Structure formats: C-alpha cells, structure tokens
Amino acid sequence: MRISAFVLGLWLIMAMAGTLPSFDPHLVSLPDILKPPSTSHWLGTDELGRPILDRLLAGASVSLLVAVTTVSLSATIGIIIGLLAGYFGGIVDRVISRLIEVFLAFPGMLLAIAMAAMIGPGIDNVIFALAVMGWVGYARLVRVQVMALRQRDHVLAAVALGRTDLAIMIRHLLPLAMAPVWVEASFGLAGAVVAEAGLSFLGLGIQPPDASWGGMIRDGVRYLLVAPHLVLAPGMALFLVVLAANLFGDGLRDRFDVTSRNTP
Amino acid sequence: MHNLFEQLLDTLIVLFGVSTLVFLLLVMIPGDPVDVVLGESAQVADREAMRAALGLDRPLLERWGLFYIDLAQGDLGDSLVRRQPVAQLIMQRLPATLQLAGAAFLLVLVLALPLGTLAARHRGRGLDRLAQGFALIGVSIPNFWLGPLLVLLFSIQLGWTPVSGNLEPGSLLLPAITLGLSMAAITTRMVRSSLLEIESQPFLRTARCKGLSETAVMLRHSLPNAMLPVITVLGLQLGSLLAGAVITEVVFAWPGIGSLLVDAIRQRDYPVVQGVVLFIALSYVLANRLSDLLSGWLDPRIRGTD
Numbered sequence: 001m002r003i004s005a006f007v008l009g010l011w012l013i014m015a016m017a018g019t020l021p022s023f024d025p026h027l028v029s030l031p032d033i034l035k036p037p038s039t040s041h042w043l044g045t046d047e048l049g050r051p052i053l054d055r056l057l058a059g060a061s062v063s064l065l066v067a068v069t070t071v072s073l074s075a076t077i078g079i080i081i082g083l084l085a086g087y088f089g090g091i092v093d094r095v096i097s098r099l100i101e102v103f104l105a106f107p108g109m110l111l112a113i114a115m116a117a118m119i120g121p122g123i124d125n126v127i128f129a130l131a132v133m134g135w136v137g138y139a140r141l142v143r144v145q146v147m148a149l150r151q152r153d154h155v156l157a158a159v160a161l162g163r164t165d166l167a168i169m170i171r172h173l174l175p176l177a178m179a180p181v182w183v184e185a186s187f188g189l190a191g192a193v194v195a196e197a198g199l200s201f202l203g204l205g206i207q208p209p210d211a212s213w214g215g216m217i218r219d220g221v222r223y224l225l226v227a228p229h230l231v232l233a234p235g236m237a238l239f240l241v242v243l244a245a246n247l248f249g250d251g252l253r254d255r256f257d258v259t260s261r262n263t264p
Numbered sequence: 265m266h267n268l269f270e271q272l273l274d275t276l277i278v279l280f281g282v283s284t285l286v287f288l289l290l291v292m293i294p295g296d297p298v299d300v301v302l303g304e305s306a307q308v309a310d311r312e313a314m315r316a317a318l319g320l321d322r323p324l325l326e327r328w329g330l331f332y333i334d335l336a337q338g339d340l341g342d343s344l345v346r347r348q349p350v351a352q353l354i355m356q357r358l359p360a361t362l363q364l365a366g367a368a369f370l371l372v373l374v375l376a377l378p379l380g381t382l383a384a385r386h387r388g389r390g391l392d393r394l395a396q397g398f399a400l401i402g403v404s405i406p407n408f409w410l411g412p413l414l415v416l417l418f419s420i421q422l423g424w425t426p427v428s429g430n431l432e433p434g435s436l437l438l439p440a441i442t443l444g445l446s447m448a449a450i451t452t453r454m455v456r457s458s459l460l461e462i463e464s465q466p467f468l469r470t471a472r473c474k475g476l477s478e479t480a481v482m483l484r485h486s487l488p489n490a491m492l493p494v495i496t497v498l499g500l501q502l503g504s505l506l507a508g509a510v511i512t513e514v515v516f517a518w519p520g521i522g523s524l525l526v527d528a529i530r531q532r533d534y535p536v537v538q539g540v541v542l543f544i545a546l547s548y549v550l551a552n553r554l555s556d557l558l559s560g561w562l563d564p565r566i567r568g569t570d
Contacts, residue, residue: 102281105549107507111285114541117529118292194406198511201408202526214408221412221515228416235409243404 001251007244014237015064018057025050025058025211034227044229047219052233058211059234063241066127067192071185073131078138079181083169085139086146096139103136112195116204126205130195137184145177179256186249190242197238213238267560275553282549286542287331290534291324301344301532317342318534340539345531350539354521361520364512365505367436368444372501375448380455381482387460395452402449407508411442411515435516443512447501454497458490465489492559499555503548510544 017023029049037044043052085096103111115129149155150173158168199205200214208215213234220230293300298314315321319330334341340350383395418424418438426435462468463486471485506521513522521540528536 098277098281101278102285105278105282105552106285106545107504107548110507110510110541110544110548113510113525113529114286114289114537115292117537118289118534119294190404197406198408202511202514202529204529217409217412224412224416225420231409231412231416235406235413238409239405242406243400246400246404 001248001255004244004247004251007240008248011060011064011241011244014057014060016061018054018059018061023054023057025055026209027051027054034223034230036227037229043233044227046216046230047223047227052216052229055211055216056213056233056237059213059216060237062123062206062210062212063193063196063238066123066130066196067189069127070130070134070192070196071188073127074134074188075138075181075185077131078135078140079142079174081135082139082142083146083174083177086143087150087165087169087173089147093143096143100136100140100143103133104140106133108133108191109195109198112199113202113204116199121199121204121207123206126196126199129199130192133195134188134192137188138181141180141184142174142177145180146173149173149176183249183253183256186245186252190245190249193238193241193245271553271557275549278549279546282545283332283335283542284328286538286545287328289541290318290538293534297532297534301534314344317344335542340542341535343528343533343536345528345533345536350536353524353536354540354543357519357521357524360518361506361509361513361522363436364439364443364509364518364520365502367440368447368505369498369502371440371444372448372451372498375444376451376455379448380452381459381487383452383456384459384463385478385482392456395456399449399452402445402452405445407442407446408511408515410445411438411512414438414441439512439516439518442515443505443508446508447505451494451497451501454494455490458493459486462486462489492563495559495562496555499552499558502555503551506544506547 018025027050029045032041032045032049034047035041035045035049041051041053043056045051046055081096085093111133112129115132116125119125119128146169155168155172158172163171196205197212197214197217200212201218203215203218206212206215208219216234217231217238220227220234223230290297297318298306298311298320302310302314312321319327322330338351340354342349343353346353379395379398383392386392415438419426424434425438467489468481468485471481476484509518509520510522510525512518513520514526517523521543525537525540525544527533528540
C-alpha cells in the first residue's frame with residue numbers, strides 16, 4: 001500500500017508540474033522530430049518535435065483532473081441515490097433498483113463511448129459521460145449498507161427522538177456506510193483514468209493539440225517502428241497509475257475488511 | 265416454473281430499459297443533428313429528407329414507439345453514409361468480431377482455469393504469488409497499450425505475427441491476447457477464490473479420507489463445485505468481450521462491429537452508432553441472463569426448488 005501511495009503521490013506531483021509555465025507541451029520544433037531520449041529531451045520528442053516529458057506532465061494533469069472530478073461527481077450522485085433508496089424503501093427503492101439494474105446491464109465503457117460519440121468530445125463531456133456510467137456502483141453499495149443499518153439501535157433511537165430524515169441519513173447512516181465507498185472510489189479512480197485514456201485513444205476524449213496519455217498512445221502507434229518511445233512513455237505512466245490505484249483499493253479493502261462488514 | 269417466469273419478466277424489463285437508454289442517446293445530441301451531419305449551408309430539400317430519414321419530424325413519444333415497432337421487426341434504420349440497412353452492416357461485420365471474441369474467450373479458459381487452480385493449490389507460496397501478480401497486471405494494463413506493446417515485441421522485434429488485419433494466419437493471436445488478458449486475469453482470481461472458499465467443506469475431507477490423490481480431489485470434487493461463481497463471471501465477460509472488442513479492433517484494424525462503430529462515430533452516422541450500441545448492449549444482457557440460467561440449471565440446490 002505504501003508503494004501504491006508513493007506512485008499516486010508521484011502522479012499528483014507530475015500533474016501539478018504539468019501546469020507550470022516552464023513546461024511547454026505545445027512547442028513544435030521541426031528539427032527535433034521523433035528524437036530518441038537524450039540529455040536535452042529526457043523522454044525524446046514526438047512527430048512534431050514536441051518534448052514527450054512535457055506532454056506526459058500535461059497528460060498527467062488532464063488524467064488527474066478528469067479522474068478526481070469523475071469520481072467525486074459519481075460518488076456524490078451515487079451516495080445520494082443509494083441513501084434515498086435504502087432509507088425510504090418501498091416504491092422509491094423499487095424504481096431506483098430498476099434504474100440501477102438497467103445501468104448495470106449496460107457495459108460501462110460502451111455507454112461512455114456512445115455518450116461521448118453523441119455529445120461530442122472535450123474534457124467536460126468526458127467527465128459527464130464517465131459520471132453517467134460511474135454513479136451506479138456507489139448507489140448500489142450505499143443502498144445495501146443503509147438497508148442493513150436501518151434497524152440498528154442508534155438509528156431507531158434517533159427516530160424515536162424525532163430527528164429529521166435528513167439528519168438521520170447524514171449523521172447516523174452515512175458515516176457507517178462509507179467504508180466500501182472509499183474502496184469503490186479507489187477502483188473507480190483506476191477505472192476513470194483508463195476510461196479517459198481509452199476515449200482519448202479513440203479520438204472521443206481530449207482533443208489535439210492538448211496532451212492526454214490516451215491521445216499520445218494513439219498518435220504514437222503510427223510511429224511504432226521508428227520511435228517506440230512515443231507509445232512506451234505514456235503507456236507506462238498510465239499502467240503504473242492504474243496499477244497503483246488498484247493496489248491501493250485492494251489495501252483499503254483489506255484494512256476496512258469490507259466483505260465481513262457487508263454481512264452484519 | 266414461477267422462478268423462470270419471473271426471470272423472463274425481469275429480463276424483458278431490463279431489455280426495455282437498456283434499449284430506451286440507447287434511444288435517448290440520439291436525443292442527447294446537442295443542437296440539430298441534421299446541421300451536424302449536413303452542415304448549415306445544406307439545401308432545404310436535403311435537410312427535410314434527412315429529417316424524415318432520422319424521424320426527427322415526429323414528436324418524441326411517437327419516435328419512441330416507432331423505434332420499438334422497427335426493433336421488433338429487426339429494423340435498426342438505414343446508414344446515412346453507406347445507404348444500407350444498419351442490421352445488414354452489423355451482420356456483415358459480426359463474423360469477424362465473433363471470431364475475435366471466441367478466440368479471446370478460449371484464451372481466458374486456457375489461461376485462467378489452470379492458473380487459478382494452481383494458485384489455490386499452492387496458496388501463499390511462490391506459484392500463488394506469481395498467479396496473483398499476473399492477475400493484478402492483467403487487470404491494470406489498458407488494452408490499447410497492451411496491443412501496441414505486443415505488436416512491438418512479436419511483430420516488429422521477433423517478426424512472428426502480422427502487424428494488423430485478419431487476412432494472414434496467425435493474425436488472430438495478438439488481438440485475442442489483447443482482448444482476453446484482463447478477463448483471464450479476473451477469471452484467474454475468481455477460480456482461485458472460489459476454490460479456496462469450498463476448501464473447508466466436509467465433502468472434500470471425505471474425499472481425502474477415502475484416500476483419493478490431491479489431483480483426483482481437485483478434478484472430481486473441488487473444481488465441479490467451485491465452477492458456479494466462475495460460470496457467472498464468464499457469462500458477464502462473454503458480454504463485455506463484445507464491448508471490449510471496440511478498442512481492440514481499432515488497435516489492430518480488425519474489420520468487426522467495433523471498427524464499424526468507431527468509423528460511424530467519425531462519420532457522424534448516427535443510426536449506425538445507435539444500432540451497433542444497441543446490438544452490443546442487448547447481447548450483453550442476454551449473455552448475462554443465459555449464464556444465470558445455466559448456473560441455476562447446473563446447481564442441483566437451485567434446480568430442486570423450481
């Protein structure tokens with residue numbers, strides 16, 4: 001878990017460095033086309049002579065922004081919907097459960113591709129498309145948790161004391177239902193990073209000339225024979241971040257012991 | 265039979281929801297799709313013709329109804345670019361995708377069953393760690409990076425396989441690995457954990473007490489009993505193979521429905537986009553339901569209560 005936290009921290013530093021003005025991911029330099037890594041360009045240059053390192057850092061900013069925003073948005077929507085379904089039950093729960101079932105029955109990445117295709121590319125649209133597919137997991141988790149917690153003594157006591165529904169949900173139910181949400185968010189971070197890169201790879205995400213890891217891989221594939229570093233550098237960064245987020249999620253799951261909590 | 269009927273009704277509701285979601289996608293296009301496709305300077309007659317072709321001249325509810333009437337007849341509309349029925353386009357491209365998905369599925373079985381079994385048998389030791397490491401890497405490696413990596417290694421460095429397309433023999437191997445690896449990783453984990461879960465069951469102790477060898481216990485008693493959750497996961501994956509094929513087909517220029525979808529997105533051929541998405545989503549739902557039915561039928565405990 002320490003190594004994964006280290007890699008995720010590195011990602012954060014890269015993302016912040018990517019916003020510094022001393023790096024220029026758009027600097028076209030025609031004499032330096034497709035140069036291999038050297039002392040002047042640590043990771044070499046791409047097909048327009050742009051420094052890969054600078055583009056990698058800019059890509060880190062984009063992926064971090066998209067992933068964190070997507071996860072926060074999906075989690076917020078999912079938690080609210082899950083709380084409502086689990087707390088009120090009855091017809092509210094039945095409608096929401098059907099909705100969850102329909103979204104779960106849809107392959108997530110396909111829904112994101114289809115939405116990005118319809119609403120068009122761009123960073124806002126990518127976040128929107130990913131949040132539309134992302135909320136379901138959180139809603140399902142929180143719903144099950146709240147249903148299990150609803151009959152606990154402290155909740156019944158709060159009801160007897162006349163606390164409002166909102167206060168009970170937020171003060172007495174949500175804190176106890178959060179453990180699996182953190183685990184899901186960690187895996188969700190990995191999923192959002194891959195999905196953003198995947199959409200950009202298909203040309204449906206971040207648009208050129210803006211840098212994104214998926215876009216860099218797509219452009220680099222054409223020069224695989226002469227300049228493999230174009231594909232290797234962004235792919236390795238992507239792989240490490242996803243691996244770290246997955247490991248972090250595994251670690252959190254072991255720490256919270258989520259599986260035994262699901263059956264109180 | 266009550267159970268089966270309930271499942272069928274449930275499936276119908278989900279199918280209805282999923283297809284409505286796909287129908288709504290077309291409504292989500294910002295602005296006027298006709299402007300998007302034809303450009304703002306198009307002739308009025310052309311615009312009206314396209315409006316009628318897309319059904320945009322009718323109210324939303326009527327379009328929704330017509331969508332289902334057409335769907336019931338297997339009519340997914342016509343392509344704007346290729347002047348061909350969408351259903352026909354999908355049928356032309358489907359064999360290539362099925363070939364790819366079939367090969368990937370075979371790879372999942374060949375990799376995951378032995379690897380998961382070995383990992384469970386050597387729990388906590390080197391082989392288990394190796395299998396777990398493979399599973400973690402397999403889950404984390406994005407297929408649009410794995411594809412180019414495999415090409416770099418096997419096609420360019422070693423020269424063993426063709427770079428792309430599906431015309432030469434051996435060209436199926438790299439796309440199948442690209443598509444199948446993450447699923448093989450998930451299945452390996454599933455096989456391992458479900459074998460470990462039944463490890464303490466009395467029937468295994470009985471089998472061992474009879475003097476059966478570890479291998480016999482594994483093949484005759486552990487594996488058959490551990491297969492139910494694995495079959496459910498495999499069913500889930502059979503559907504996501506079609507969805508995952510979209511990116512893999514683009515990486516290898518594989519002429520299946522995934523490339524059809526991405527080409528259609530580039531050409532703003534909305535009926536084709538909608539048709540392919542609907543086709544993949546419905547196949548996904550049906551694959552999941554079939555695997556549920558299959559594992560219910562295989563499990564004597566569930567079968568007995570019907």
